[in-house]
Amino acid sequence: MSSNSTTTDKKQAILDAALQLFVNKGFNATSTASIAKAAGVATGTLFHHFPTKNDIMNQVFLAIKQEFADNMVTSTQFSGDIEQDAYTLWQKAIDWAIAQPLKQLFFLQYSMSADIDVMIRKQAMTSILSFVVELIEQGKQQGIIANFPSELLLENCHGQYLAAIRFFTDNPHLGGDKIHRDASFTLFWHAMKAQ
Amino acid sequence: MSSNSTTTDKKQAILDAALQLFVNKGFNATSTASIAKAAGVATGTLFHHFPTKNDIMNQVFLAIKQEFADNMVTSTQFSGDIEQDAYTLWQKAIDWAIAQPLKQLFFLQYSMSADIDVMIRKQAMTSILSFVVELIEQGKQQGIIANFPSELLLENCHGQYLAAIRFFTDNPHLGGDKIHRDASFTLFWHAMKAQ
């Protein structure tokens, strides 16, 4: 157990160090040696846990997307009112981004980067963010969300969310301001809702 | 004149080759040698025109942003009806992206990449895309566009545009389909307009 937790610790330390370096220096300017050093392990150890540097990036990406999805779904009370639920989720999403600045910056930089394998990105979109897809489908069936292709709606969701957190990143003092947060939701919701 | 056009040709050939390679292989997987070879010049020539590889990236970025802005503003008949004008510009923007798949893909990959200097990106947003800012201001004054912070509206614009062209990139057969194109505009406009 102790050895097991040590292993977990080192693996997690590597992922944490990689996240920080990828965000602050960029993927290519970050050497595996610097990740190992920042994680407090030897370079060889790094390659015991991850076959390649690209794999580290993929794992960081998946872990963050998963953490984001878990945060959204877990302990959320769904009212059944789609707009109400969308509002709740949007606030949660913004909260999460503001609470996790490193992960939020990672989102902004790498959401569409070529440094992450295409398959991994697709996997994240379809399986991890499936709760968004389901919500959109429900909303369309209830005539509350506009009857546009779901894929277009999903991309639009994603695009508006990135735009919102970029705004709050550039204006950190507005992160707690209800008016601006509600404005960002209103923009989003007006786009999505059926009229 | 001949010598001048030769110089221009080589510099332009380097930028063209770089654009194609950056999109297809990624910035880091593209060696300066391969850019020079694709451009039909010697490696030394490349560094005669651009001090560093990063500078090439910056110049490619600025050139495309500028070309996009020129395309949007030039020969556009502004009706004075903000919604009408927004529709015209949105269609033009989608047309441009579909007509220039390489440049569109460059947008998607590098709009937020760390491979472009922060200052260069800011310059592009503020000076080159200033026509969008102006339109938003007018729309707000006329009570047609929602009264939200302009910076938030600008980011939202950008985010929805990227989402739209990502959708049409993934579904090329829908690029000419009026229903989907209008759907993408409707999403965008419903977000922006005052209600």
Next chain:
Amino acid sequence: MSSNSTTTDKKQAILDAALQLFVNKGFNATSTASIAKAAGVATGTLFHHFPTKNDIMNQVFLAIKQEFADNMVTSTQFSGDIEQDAYTLWQKAIDWAIAQPLKQLFFLQYSMSADIDVMIRKQAMTSILSFVVELIEQGKQQGIIANFPSELLLENCHGQYLAAIRFFTDNPHLGGDKIHRDASFTLFWHAMKAQ
């Protein structure tokens, strides 16, 4: 122990190879790749032990100066008679140069070269060759060595020694000839002694 000696071996092999190449080809005509090849290691190994090519040069320089100083001081019987001791040391110094032609040539080429960091050269002069300084001070106090500034005497020592070994380098057959060796000492000593 075995791993330790392997490490030492590789580092030493690099220094040995560098010495030979620097002397025979010059610092700039010697590529790091050629040093590595001559040392029987990979290019990466070279940079694992020395941060830069210049650092290799500095280490070669310091190692030779130290070896020279060790050779001069170790197992030398000091009689207390300054002239006698000076004679013994001068012969030892010439012997060393003749026995180590590569290191002697290195002395001649690089003693004043800009390829060695100024700080490194100063360090060698002051700390490593301190035994010469002490001898000069003693001789002056005893009224045996001329009462000139010690720094001038030290430079003169150094200059005459380089001149002597250049002479024996150009005339190798005279290296064992007592008359010429004594002549070189006499020149030196007549300069130094009080009259």
Next chain:
Amino acid sequence: MSSNSTTTDKKQAILDAALQLFVNKGFNATSTASIAKAAGVATGTLFHHFPTKNDIMNQVFLAIKQEFADNMVTSTQFSGDIEQDAYTLWQKAIDWAIAQPLKQLFFLQYSMSADIDVMIRKQAMTSILSFVVELIEQGKQQGIIANFPSELLLENCHGQYLAAIRFFTDNPHLGGDKIHRDASFTLFWHAMKAQ
């Protein structure tokens, strides 16, 4: 004539610029482009006057040695008293070095550097510095200079001179001090004179 003097001017400008850069940056850290720029000419012009970069170095070396020799011989009143003449020449040599700090530093750095062709260096030693050789021969014949091999005496001369100017380089405030200048001559002369 005007074109001729222009040519001379440019050639001289190149040599002047090269001297300054070689001394301050080192031979290899000095690019031909930087020499051309400092000389105020185009890179191509440089190669009209000198076939290679090494040739520039050789010409700088020869020009300085020649200028030094001319300065020593021209307008020197030889008294016939060898010691008196040696004293006069030594003072002149030190004067020249102090008056021409750039050329003096060039001496110190490149007198034995591998950056100058062997043949060129030999030529300088034998033909240009022939007046020193002649003086030594005369002194030996008159029994005033020690009866050691002339080549050894010549090297010793050279070595002591370099040592002296290195001392005055490191202690510029002593350059005009008669005591130290006389000390440097005394060291030199005691070595050379017959006893």
Next chain:
DNA sequence: CATGAATGAGTATTCATTCAT
């Protein structure tokens, strides 16, 4: 599992030199 010395392919950049104008 952990280590870190060793590897060698890969790359941005430099620079002496050429040559068409």
Next chain:
DNA sequence: TATGAATGAATACTCATTCAT
């Protein structure tokens, strides 16, 4: 002669990855 854009060979240094301990 003078120019400076163009050349492409040369090189110091990096870095993902391996493996013996």
